[in-house]
Every structure is written in structure tokens, then in C-alpha cells.
Amino acid sequence: MKPGVAARREAATAIGRILRSGAFSNRLLELSTLPPRDVDQLRFLTYTALRHLKRIDEVIERHSDKKMSTLDGEVADVLRIATAELLFGRAPAHAVVDTAVESIKAGKRGRAAGFVNGVLRSIVRRAGTELDSDEPRMEYPDWLVEMLDGQWERDEVTGFLTDSLGDAGRQVRARPGTDVAGLTAVPGIRGAFDWTAPGELPDGFVVQDAASIAVGNAVPLQTGDLVLDMAAAPGGKAAHLLDRGARVFAADRNQRRAISGHRRWPEVAWTVADGVHPPFRSGSFDHVLLDAPCSGLGTMRRRPEVRFRTDPARIAEMADRQRAMLARALSLVAPGGTVTYSVCTVTAAETVEVVAGLPAVPPVDTPGRQWGNGLLLGPHSTGTDGMFISIVQRR
Numbered sequence: 334m335k336p337g338v339a340a341r342r343e344a345a346t347a348i349g350r351i352l353r354s355g356a357f358s359n360r361l362l363e364l365s366t367l368p369p370r371d372v373d374q375l376r377f378l379t380y381t382a383l384r385h386l387k388r389i390d391e392v393i394e395r396h397s398d399k400k401m402s403t404l405d406g407e408v409a410d411v412l413r414i415a416t417a418e419l420l421f422g423r424a425p426a427h428a429v430v431d432t433a434v435e436s437i438k439a440g441k442r443g444r445a446a447g448f449v450n451g452v453l454r455s456i457v458r459r460a461g462t463e464l465d466s467d468e469p470r471m472e473y474p475d476w477l478v479e480m481l482d483g484q485w486e487r488d489e490v491t492g493f494l495t496d497s498l499g500d501a502g503r504q505v506r507a508r509p510g511t512d513v514a515g516l517t518a519v520p521g522i523r524g525a526f527d528w529t530a531p532g533e534l535p536d537g538f539v540v541q542d543a544a545s546i547a548v549g550n551a552v553p554l555q556t557g558d559l560v561l562d563m564a565a566a567p568g569g570k571a572a573h574l575l576d577r578g579a580r581v582f583a584a585d586r587n588q589r590r591a592i593s594g595h596r597r598w599p600e601v602a603w604t605v606a607d608g609v610h611p612p613f614r615s616g617s618f619d620h621v622l623l624d625a626p627c628s629g630l631g632t633m634r635r636r637p638e639v640r641f642r643t644d645p646a647r648i649a650e651m652a653d654r655q656r657a658m659l660a661r662a663l664s665l666v667a668p669g670g671t672v673t674y675s676v677c678t679v680t681a682a683e684t685v686e687v688v689a690g691l692p693a694v695p696p697v698d699t700p701g702r703q704w705g706n707g708l709l710l711g712p713h714s715t716g717t718d719g720m721f722i723s724i725v726q727r728r
């Protein structure tokens with residue numbers, strides 16, 4: 334195989350698995366066995382294609398006599414990766430076209446090589462003029478832009494959409510007693526640091542976005558308190574609560590995820606349980622953390638595909654489940670205790686509206702802006718994932 338073909342082929346296969354088989358981009362790319370330089374190219378191509386997919390598909394359709402929806406998946410994905418590179422990359426156009434043709438010939442759709450060549454050469458002839466605007470709103474489904482416009486000021490929507498197209502970087506939580514000399518702290522979020530060195534992390538650090546670390550910090554617990562993490566897998570926040578001195582029960586409805594959480598954090602007491610019908614007596618915990626299942630729209634820097642996996646109807650369903658779980662969580666807390674409600678998303682339906690009317694307050698000493706009776710963090714404001722946190726009191 335010619336140099337450069339392997340990374341481009343793997344990028345095309347990756348977006349196929351992400352778009353049609355439900356794989357998550359951040360997890361899938363971690364599994365690549367390509368050499369490091371090719372992995373950088375793989376990441377660039379895959380993320381660029383996913384972040385700009387809507388416009389890339391529009392460009393391809395303008396140069397093809399076929400609709401994207403009628404193309405074979407492998408052909409569509411090779412075209413997407415090559416178009417991403419033609420529009421946003423730096424490689425010479427003829428090399429991009431040649432490797433795309435080579436790449437399609439190396440797979441099962443070799444007969445489409447002429448079609449791929451024709452579409453890409455047509456795009457090359459107009460490449461300088463295809464992207465006449467860099468308006469971030471064009472990179473997202475219309476329903477999402479409309480939903481955000483209905484809940485925030487225009488500047489905040491633009492900031493969020495722009496910064497959700499960027500890279501997340503790598504952040505870590507330092508476990509208690511770990512030497513953090515020389516590391517750059519994330520402002521205002523205790524225990525969170527930027528991590529730029531490549532390779533494995535040394536003991537004492539856990540990879541975690543700073544917004545997730547802010548959630549673990551927000552639970553108002555005392556040493557020795559009994560805390561239930563009600564949707565806990567894979568367990569990053571449960572481990573954080575343990576590090577803060579709590580006795581932690583971790584529950585998750587998904588058995589496979591709970592087992593892998595148990596393998597990773599055996600010090601936590603894991604159980605498989607549905608948070609809508611939890612098998613615990615009412616009032617048995619000092620605090621509950623409900624890091625609820627959600628649409629995940631706050632994580633689009635590392636998972637650009639989530640914007641294509643949800644829609645207003647699914648968001649409404651999520652919100653119903655979040656409300657049901659929160660009601661259960663409140664019943665499990667002893668009087669005077671709290672439920673910390675968090676979601677890594679930014680839709681009003683899953684955030685402010687879930688805790689509206691409840692005796693709830695934003696966490697203290699945490700960066701972000703107050704939204705209703707919670708706190709909103711985001712790539713545009715705190716340089717973190719989008720996250721909503723609210724502390725609900727049990728009276």
C-alpha cells in the first residue's frame with residue numbers, strides 16, 4: 334500500500350463504524366494500531382470529516398449525479414474523508430485524489446474508482462470557492478441550532494457552536510497525595526490539570542474532563558458519608574467521591590458497563606440496578622449523585638457524532654427519564670441530604686427544566702454561569718465539556 338493510504342482507509346472505515354454502527358469516535362480512535370504519525374493523520378481526518386459532515390455531504394452532492402443516501406457506505410466514506418482533506422487539509426490535491434482512488438481500489442468497491450475519481454476531480458476544480466462561509470451554525474442540524482437559539486442569547490449560541498468544533502485536549506484528575514509540581518491547573522476546578530505529555534499516565538492520575546471533575550467536587554459530602562452514585566459506570570465520578578472520603582455505592586443499569594466499572598474501581602461497591610426502580614430503602618443515603626444519561630451534546634469536541642444521534646423527540650424522552658430518576662434519587666436521601674444532578678449536555682429540557690421548581694442551587698466555588706437553579710459549564714465559557722450541575726436539597 335502506498336504511504337498515506339493506510340491512515341485514509343482507516344479514517345473512512347472509522348467514520349463508517351461511527352455513523353452506521355454506533356461506535357464512539359474517541360473510543361474507536363484510541364484502538365488504532367497505526368504508527369504515531371499516521372494516528373495523527375487518522376485523528377485529523379476522522380474528526381474533520383465528522384465535525385464538517387453536513388457541509389462535506391452537501392459539497393459532494395453538488396459534484397455527483399447521485400444523492401449521498403443512495404451511495405454504498407464505503408464509497409460515501411472514502412469520498413467524505415478525501416473531501417474533508419481537500420477542503421480543510423494541507424496535502425496537495427492530486428495526492429488526496431490519488432490516495433482516495435487507491436483506497437477504494439484496495440477495498441471491496443474497486444469498481445467505483447472511476448466515480449470517486451470523477452467526483453473528487455470536480456471538487457478540486459472548485460475547491461477554493463466551495464466553502465464561502467465559516468459560519469459554525471452550518472455545521473449542525475437545523476433543529477439543534479433552533480433549540481439553542483430558543484434558550485440562549487445569540488452570542489452564547491455562536492460561542493458554544495464554534496468552540497464545540499475544536500479539540501478537547503486532555504485533562505486529568507490528580508488523586509489525593511499525588512505530586513502535581515509543574516502541571517498546569519485548570520482554573521477554579523480543584524484537582525483538575527491539563528495534561529499534554531503523550532503516552533500512558535503515571536499512577537495517581539485519572540483521565541477526566543475538568544467538567545466531570547467539577548461534578549465530583551460539587552457533591553457536598555463529609556468524610557465517611559454514605560453516597561450512592563446512581564448512574565455510575567464507567568465510574569470516574571464514583572472513584573472521585575471515594576477519594577474524597579465517602580463510602581460509595583455505585584449502581585448502573587447496564588451490566589456490561591457496571592462490570593467494567595467494577596474491574597477498574599474494585600474499591601467501590603458496584604451493583605446492577607435501574608435508577609427508575611432502585612433496589613434501595615428510602616432515606617438510606619446521606620447524598621446521591623445522579624450523573625444522568627443524557628443526549629451528550631456537551632461532549633461534541635471529542636464526540637462530534639452525537640449531534641446526529643439525537644433529535645427533539647429523543648431529548649424529550651431523555652428528560653422524562655431524568656425526571657423519573659431524580660424523583661427516585663430524592664426519595665433515597667435522608668432528610669437534610671442532597672442529590673447532585675448533573676448532565677453532560679446543554680439543552681434546557683435536560684437541565685434547567687428538570688430541576689425547575691425544586692429547592693436546588695448551583696454548586697459553590699465552581700466556574701461557569703448560573704442558569705436557572707444550576708450552573709452551566711462549556712467549551713465556550715470554561716474551556717471544558719458542556720455540563721449542567723445543580724444541588725437539590727431533600728427537605
Ligand SMILES: C[S@@+](CC[C@H](N)C(=O)[O-])C[C@H]1O[C@@H](n2cnc3c(N)ncnc32)[C@H](O)[C@@H]1O
Nearest residue numbers: 564565566567568569570586587607608624626
Ligand atoms: C453519563 S453516564 C455516567 C458516567 C459516570 N457517572 C462516570 O462518571 O463515569 C450515564 C450512565 O447511566 C446509565 N443508565 C442509563 N439508564 C439508566 C437507568 N435507568 N438506571 C441506571 N443507570 C442508567 C448508563 O448505562 C450510563 O453508564
